[in-house]
Amino acid sequence: MTVRILALVGDCYGARGGIARYNQDLFESLAVGGAELLVLPRLGDVAGLALPAGIRQWPPIFNRPLYSLVSLWAAWRHRPIDVVFCGHVFMAPLAWALARLFVARYWLQTHGIDIWTPRSGLQRSAVEAADLVTAVSRVTRRRLLEWADLAPDQVRVLPNTVRDIFAPGPAAPAYRAQLGIADGPIILTVGRLASTERSKGHEAIFLLLPALRQRFPGLVYLIAGEGDDLPRLERRAHELGLGADMVRFLGYVPDAELPDLYRLADLFVMPSSTEGFGIVYLEAAACGLRVVGGAGDGSADAIQDSRVGTTVDPDDPGALLAAITAGLQGDRVDPTAIEAYRRPHFAGIARLLLAELMDRPLDRPLS
Amino acid sequence: MNDRMAVRGPDGSGIWLSADRRTGFAHRRLAIIDLSERGAQPMASADGTLMITFNGEIYNYRALREELERKGYTFRTESDTEVLLQLYADRGPAMVEQLRGMFAFGLWDAPRRHLLLARDALGIKPLYYADDGWTLRFASQAKALLAGGAISREPDPAGIVGFHLLGSVPEPFTVWREIRSLPAGCTLVVDDTGPGAPRPYYSIATSLAGREASSTSDLAHARAQLVEAVHDSVRHHLVADVPVAVFLSAGLDSGALLGTMSDLGARNVTAVTLAFEEFRGSPQDEAPLAAQVAARYGARHVVRTVGRDEFERDLPAILDAMDLPTIDGINTWFVAKAAHEAGVKVALSGLGADECFGGYPSFVDVPRSVRIFRSFDFVPSLGWLSRQAISALMACGLDLHPKAAGLAQYGGSWEGAYLLRRSVYMPWELGDLLDRDLLEAGLRRLRPMQRLAAELRKTRHLDDFDRVSVLETALYMRNQLLRDADWAGMAHSIEIRVPYVDPFFLAALPPGAQLAAVNAKESVADVPNRALPAASRNRSKTGFVTPIGGWIRETAGGNAQVSLSAASRAWALRVWNAGWLGPSPSAAAPATFELAPALA
Numbered sequence: 012m013t014v015r016i017l018a019l020v021g022d023c024y025g026a027r028g029g030i031a032r033y034n035q036d037l038f039e040s041l042a043v044g045g046a047e048l049l050v051l052p053r054l055g056d057v058a059g060l061a062l063p064a065g066i067r068q069w070p071p072i073f074n075r076p077l078y079s080l081v082s083l084w085a086a087w088r089h090r091p092i093d094v095v096f097c098g099h100v101f102m103a104p105l106a107w108a109l110a111r112l113f114v115a116r117y118w119l120q121t122h123g124i125d126i127w128t129p130r131s132g133l134q135r136s137a138v139e140a141a142d143l144v145t146a147v148s149r150v151t152r153r154r155l156l157e158w159a160d161l162a163p164d165q166v167r168v169l170p171n172t173v174r175d176i177f178a179p180g181p182a183a184p185a186y187r188a189q190l191g192i193a194d195g196p197i198i199l200t201v202g203r204l205a206s207t208e209r210s211k212g213h214e215a216i217f218l219l220l221p222a223l224r225q226r227f228p229g230l231v232y233l234i235a236g237e238g239d240d241l242p243r244l245e246r247r248a249h250e251l252g253l254g255a256d257m258v259r260f261l262g263y264v265p266d267a268e269l270p271d272l273y274r275l276a277d278l279f280v281m282p283s284s285t286e287g288f289g290i291v292y293l294e295a296a297a298c299g300l301r302v303v304g305g306a307g308d309g310s311a312d313a314i315q316d317s318r319v320g321t322t323v324d325p326d327d328p329g330a331l332l333a334a335i336t337a338g339l340q341g342d343r344v345d346p347t348a349i350e351a352y353r354r355p356h357f358a359g360i361a362r363l364l365l366a367e368l369m370d371r372p373l374d375r376p377l378s
Numbered sequence: 379m380n381d382r383m384a385v386r387g388p389d390g391s392g393i394w395l396s397a398d399r400r401t402g403f404a405h406r407r408l409a410i411i412d413l414s415e416r417g418a419q420p421m422a423s424a425d426g427t428l429m430i431t432f433n434g435e436i437y438n439y440r441a442l443r444e445e446l447e448r449k450g451y452t453f454r455t456e457s458d459t460e461v462l463l464q465l466y467a468d469r470g471p472a473m474v475e476q477l478r479g480m481f482a483f484g485l486w487d488a489p490r491r492h493l494l495l496a497r498d499a500l501g502i503k504p505l506y507y508a509d510d511g512w513t514l515r516f517a518s519q520a521k522a523l524l525a526g527g528a529i530s531r532e533p534d535p536a537g538i539v540g541f542h543l544l545g546s547v548p549e550p551f552t553v554w555r556e557i558r559s560l561p562a563g564c565t566l567v568v569d570d571t572g573p574g575a576p577r578p579y580y581s582i583a584t585s586l587a588g589r590e591a592s593s594t595s596d597l598a599h600a601r602a603q604l605v606e607a608v609h610d611s612v613r614h615h616l617v618a619d620v621p622v623a624v625f626l627s628a629g630l631d632s633g634a635l636l637g638t639m640s641d642l643g644a645r646n647v648t649a650v651t652l653a654f655e656e657f658r659g660s661p662q663d664e665a666p667l668a669a670q671v672a673a674r675y676g677a678r679h680v681v682r683t684v685g686r687d688e689f690e691r692d693l694p695a696i697l698d699a700m701d702l703p704t705i706d707g708i709n710t711w712f713v714a715k716a717a718h719e720a721g722v723k724v725a726l727s728g729l730g731a732d733e734c735f736g737g738y739p740s741f742v743d744v745p746r747s748v749r750i751f752r753s754f755d756f757v758p759s760l761g762w763l764s765r766q767a768i769s770a771l772m773a774c775g776l777d778l779h780p781k782a783a784g785l786a787q788y789g790g791s792w793e794g795a796y797l798l799r800r801s802v803y804m805p806w807e808l809g810d811l812l813d814r815d816l817l818e819a820g821l822r823r824l825r826p827m828q829r830l831a832a833e834l835r836k837t838r839h840l841d842d843f844d845r846v847s848v849l850e851t852a853l854y855m856r857n858q859l860l861r862d863a864d865w866a867g868m869a870h871s872i873e874i875r876v877p878y879v880d881p882f883f884l885a886a887l888p889p890g891a892q893l894a895a896v897n898a899k900e901s902v903a904d905v906p907n908r909a910l911p912a913a914s915r916n917r918s919k920t921g922f923v924t925p926i927g928g929w930i931r932e933t934a935g936g937n938a939q940v941s942l943s944a945a946s947r948a949w950a951l952r953v954w955n956a957g958w959l960g961p962s963p964s965a966a967a968p969a970t971f972e973l974a975p976a977l978a
Contacts, residue, residue, distance in 0.1 A: 168511035
């Protein structure tokens with residue numbers, strides 16, 4: 012039986028970022044299993060893009076009331092709908108209403124801090140009405156279950172997956188020269204630099220750079236990523252007297268170039284405190300790079316409880332310094348350590364979850 | 379984890395890890411059927427594709443084995459454990475419907491990469507599990523899961539509110555958020571995506587509805603059915619390769635068990651009776667009458683006298699063994715202790731008879747309350763206003779039981795009347811005991827009235843007797859009595875068997891209306907070929923008391939004058955204050971066994 016899915020998402024095809032990538036991976040996995048998906052994004056245009064078989068995406072609609080009306084129309088137009096997929100908690104009430112209206116099952120995807128704090132009113136009811144909730148990490152699942160009245164079996168961990176382009180190997184020969192970096196150890200952070208997410212630990216690393224340079228002469232800290240917080244970070248580095256020989260802001264690095272960047276580096280460091288998962292840890296580890304993440308958020312899942320690196324308290328400079336020092340002196344990561352995060356495994360789990368969702372009765376008993 | 383359960387299985391221990399080290403079982407053995415090493419667990423199927431860790435007994439395992447042998451299955455042991463493996467191979471998870479017994483097990487199906495967790499129909503054997511999204515851990519005790527050190531002790535408001543409300547923690551909750559109880563009569567399959575939803579395979583309400591449909595109006599026939607059902611159940615519960623004893627009070631239910639054991643040819647049965655120093659020589663002492671019953675059926679009678687000093691000495695051990703907070707279980711602790719001292723390993727108990735024979739006042743009180751107070755439900759808020767008014771009068775000095783204020787508000791519905799009957803504290807009283815946020819979160823998640831109503835919806839077609847029977851069986855007996863029998867019995871390495879708690883037995887009884895008509899709670903005295911002595915019947919009418927309520931009352935800081943209900947309240951607080959949410963004393967201990975079916 013073909014399962015027909017209406018997907019309400021913030022972004023998917025035609026957009027970049029971890030959540031868009033996650034949605035693409037998930038929908039392609041389900042489509043390969045025979046599902047048909049109609050994707051309704053709020054951002055990201057697919058004009059000119061060829062989408063995988065089984066997936067259609069409508070043009071984006073940012074306006075909320077209009078988005079709701081179009082969603083209703085789309086559900087009516089493409090009925091019967093078996094599953095309403097909701098890619099963000101903000102759209103949960105709409106997804107819930109559509110699911111009940113069209114007698115469909117309702118799948119809510121959660122990524123991180125969007126559900127770490129209790130929701131109230133309609134949004135809370137909409138979260139608790141979900142037939143299936145997938146969370147990208149154990150910590151996200153745990154934080155959700157702390158406040159939401161959901162049975163634990165309804166909330167499953169479906170983490171990010173890592174693409175095959177991320178694999179160990181030598182960096183492109185000219186890449187170091189292309190970046191204009193002298194010989195010396197490289198520590199690297201990759202991630203969006205948004206003023207609303209100042210929790211990736213860049214500044215904590217800035218403060219340690221003098222000490223690290225003493226121990227590792229020539230060490231340079233590379234920061235890849237763009238966002239509205241970039242100017243502030245640049246100013247901060249300048250205030251601390253960290254010249255371009257110590258900190259380099261690379262701006263946006265295209266996906267195709269990222270594997271070379273990871274291969275060039277000696278250690279990936281992002282002592283974050285609010286990562287729902289942190290796909291970049293996985294990408295780094297998949298390229299053989301040892302990683303240092305923050306304790307207490309989703310990093311532990313990507314780092315697999317120390318299998319490919321270390322988690323430290325981002326507010327403990329001594330621990331962070333020790334972790335970076337040990338990481339720079341450690342071996343590269345065994346690439347088989349992240350096999351469970353490769354696409355085939357992810358796709359298999361995603362399809363099993365969909366099958367299980369379809370098995371669940373629409374009338375849910377008390378949890 | 380396994381060490382924490384050593385006392386549950388002092389006869390042996392075993393460990394198994396799969397080749398990829400992602401799945402592991404540990405087991406402690408109390409050897410009762412097939413005492414040889416061949417019966418050790420975890421046990422693998424002959425081809426090594428199935429592996430089981432099993433707690434409990436399957437009483438019809440011989441019949442199942444014969445059936446399987448006819449189909450060509452062969453066996454290497456004489457144990458019931460191997461029958462479970464072969465039955466699964468034959469029928470898959472649906473095999474649980476064939477099982478007569480008490481059980482909780484985990485069965486790993488390597489080819490399918492499935493773990494099947496299952497628990498017996500009525501919830502005699504416990505099974506707890508914790509899933510963190512990567513790793514599933516399960517055990518017979520919640521505290522064993524905590525002992526592994528990998529599970530959070532964060533509180534579950536629903537379990538905590540449930541305990542203060544009812545005196546025991548209602549399944550599927552525990553007082554720890556990460557630990558759940560697999561509901562009675564359910565299976566749960568864990569696959570690559572993690573644990574699925576528990577799937578019920580048994581419903582007590584459906585079972586009782588079935589016997590109503592097949593009943594006749596002949597009371598003589600009903601009596602004969604009662605006799606036959608008790609005989610059949612006791613016969614099944616005697617299956618063991620060690621002697622089976624009985625917990626004998628002066629009541630009819632345990633006496634009927636002993637008499638039936640005698641009818642079935644059991645000789646020199648050890649009968650263990652609890653006596654109390656305070657009652658020595660008084661009419662309240664059960665020992666003399668129990669001795670008469672024991673003598674009548676040729677039993678070896680062991681009387682164990684317990685006093686207040688021993689209770690106080692044992693209290694720390696009792697609270698440590700108590701797996702989840704409960705206001706009961708003390709009697710069972712001491713009778714199991716006595717049985718252990720007498721060299722007993724297995725004992726029958728009369729637990730469950732009150733639920734099926736109508737032995738509780740709730741069989742009369744709940745339907746009567748609904749009839750009297752139903753009219754209050756027709757006027758919105760009248761019950762609430764009544765409670766406010768009575769509470770105000772009580773605050774001014776009117777001396778009534780605290781629950782009396784809620785009679786009009788709760789007494790008119792079945793769920794409300796039952797809650798009034800069984801609650802320790804009523805919902806409106808909990809604000810004085812619990813943190814406001816915790817209380818709000820707990821009531822929201824527990825939804826006690828909706829939960830009771832959901833149970834009652836299954837009983838729509840039953841008569842009043844059977845409706846109360848369903849409530850008492852599915853709630854009070856399951857969450858309180860059976861759980862207490864497990865921790866208190868196993869703390870002394872005693873397997874407590876309960877012939878009155880058996881789905882096959884319940885289905886074989888006449889319907890509730892006929893049980894009431896034949897006065898089953900007294901007719902049970904006539905079940906043995908030689909009926910119980912007349913003194914037993916007369917004694918049963920005067921009721922039974924123990925001094926334990928008084929000890930509890932004083933230990934909890936009350937005085938001798940307070941009512942038993944007030945003592946229960948004080949004891950509930952004493953138990954709760956024993957410290958359920960603090961740091962684990964064994965938090966540093968490594969997790970010995972984990973099942974990692976997902977992405978770990």
